Amino acid sequence: MNYIFYWLIVLSIVIGAINGKLPDVVNSILTGAEKSVQIAFSLIGIMAFWLGIMKIAEQSGLVEFIAKLISPITKRLFNEIPPEDPAIGNIAMNFSANALGLTNAATPIGIRAMQDLQKHNIDRKTASNSMCMLLAMNTAGFQLIPATVIAVLVGIGYKNPTEIIAPTLLVTSFTFIIAIIIAKIFQRFSPPQIQEHGGEE
Amino acid sequence: MSFQAVLNIISLWALPFIIVLILTVGMVKEVPIYEVFTEGAKDGFKVAINIIPYLVAIIVAISMLRASGAIEMIANSMAGILARFNIPADVLPVIFVRPLSGSAALGLFSDIATNAGATAYSTKLAAVMVGSSETTFYVLAVYFGSIGIRKFRYALWVGLLADIIAAIMSIVVCSWMF
Structure with missing residues (x-):
């Protein structure tokens, strides 16, 4: 991440200078920083709502029930985590919310899952294998119905917007499975996590 | 129904x-x-505040990259090669912008749809590309930021590889179905 951060910024400035867009690049620092804070603040309300709802789901045993239900699959994907841990239930809920295109719910639930995974992490500042797996599932962006894209198509008067659902689903399912396999391969061949900062608490 | x-x-x-x-x-x-x-x-506020430093780092870097015109440069330099694989030039920037910014990718897609028209191959390909992938950098910043993870290990590479595969698959599937 250090190299990526360095090169993104240095290359932007160099290329911006070549293209004569240096003023734009400098301006984008301000707008980008402002946008980040806007995004974070706009998340507060919906984040609080879903974290509250998910706490109820956890205390009522619903999350645990879902965890049990899907444990045959998650046992293999998240082998560091006990199969009936709330993390597993939250991961399943995160996946379902993503699949249904409920991004507003999926992100807070995913963060709840990350907090649960952090309890099993040996080093609280580096990502555990389970976290990388959850991120792989999320960055692959599996969803059953690409609602925003369809909305744009409807907006421009596309007569049959649902015809893109089948190809999108095909691509996204394939990518989702491949992402999980890639994460598993990395897990096997990347250097193991070293304990530098101690676990949670 | x-x-x-x-x-x-x-x-x-x-x-x-x-x-x-x-x-x-x-x-x-x-x-x-x-x-x-x-x-x-109660945690909502804390979590949102926790992710600010991570979001600022990633969103500022990506805004700078987009403002510099680098994405158009890469897309233009690759246009010749990619034209051979039946990828319309207007869809190219979508491939590079998709992992960086969700709103920018959606904006590009709207432009393509408006300019090329509803029935154009470009529109369909861009629709599948935007719909089948996620904004990798944003997801990483928010999820890892919320719990203070600094070292992502291989998570970024998995995300980016998945984006590349999604782009290739979109092209394959679209040229087969449309």
Whole structure:
């Protein structure tokens, strides 16, 4: 991440200078920083709502029930985590919310899952294998119905917007499975996590 | 009932159904739902504040990259090669912008759809590309930022590889289906 951060910024400035867009690049620092804070603040309300709802789901045993239900699959994907841990239930809920295109719910639930995974992490500042797996599932962006894209198509008067659902689903399912396999391969061949900062608490 | 009507019903009812289900199970199991809700919701502010430094780092870097014109440069330099694989030039920037910014990718897609028209191959390909992938950098910043993870290990590479595969698959599937 250090190299990526360095090169993104240095290359932007160099290329911006070549293209004569240096003023734009400098301006984008301000707008980008402002946008980040806007995004974070706009998340507060919906984040609080879903974290509250998910706490109820956890205390009522619903999350645990879902965890049990899907444990045959998650046992293999998240082998560091006990199969009936709330993390597993939250991961399943995160996946379902993503699949249904409920991004507003999926992100807070995913963060709840990350907090649960952090309890099993040996080093609280580096990502555990389970976290990388959850991120792989999320960055692959599996969803059953690409609602925003369809909305744009409807907006421009596309007569049959649902015809893109089948190809999108095909691509996204394939990518989702491949992402999980890639994460598993990395897990096997990347250097193991070293304990530098101690676990949670 | 048409397929589209079914989809509309699902997207309308999914959220209300989940909320009612969770609250009802909570009541049945005699969870003090109001107290527990407020207890859980307390974290909302903390989590949102925690992710600010991570979001600033990633969003500023990506805004700078987009403002510099680098993405157009890469797209232009690759246009010759990619034209051979039947990829329209207007869709190219979408491939590079998709992992960086969700709103920018959606904006590009809207432009393509408006300019090329609803029935154009470009529109369909861009639709599948935007719909089948996620904004990798944003997801990493938010998820890892919320719990203070600094070292992502291989998570970024998995995300980016998945984006490349999604782009290639979109091209393969679209040239086969449309």
